Amino acid sequence: MTMKRGFKKVVRTRMLATGESYSVARAKILSSDKVRCVECGQYYTEGDEVDSQYYDSPYDYWKGCHQYCLACWLGVGPKDIARTLKEIEQEETSQS
Numbered sequence: 001m002t003m004k005r006g007f008k009k010v011v012r013t014r015m016l017a018t019g020e021s022y023s024v025a026r027a028k029i030l031s032s033d034k035v036r037c038v039e040c041g042q043y044y045t046e047g048d049e050v051d052s053q054y055y056d057s058p059y060d061y062w063k064g065c066h067q068y069c070l071a072c073w074l075g076v077g078p079k080d081i082a083r084t085l086k087e088i089e090q091e092e093t094s095q096s
């Protein structure tokens with residue numbers, strides 16, 4: 001399994017915070033309990049997108065993976081989509 005650079009940053013951040021070794025920090029992130037997304041409230045696992053390109057720039061998900069699920073970080077989360085649907089409904093209502 002190839003590790004993306006962005007994910008390594010996540011592991012290093014945890015190493016600095018906890019003093020764990022790289023392999024321990026990595027294993028704990030991959031097996032971590034689900035985290036609640038502050039944006040949409042859905043539960044996700046930080047290590048879910050371990051091979052994702054989104055950890056790296058230009059997305060830099062490594063900065064937000066502790067608080068946001070990937071969808072919300074990219075702006076396509078359930079709340080973003082719901083907001084868009086609501087806007088469409090309001091447009092339709094105002095036109096009729």
Ligand SMILES: [Zn+2]
Binds near residue numbers: 039072
């Ligand atoms: Zn979310």
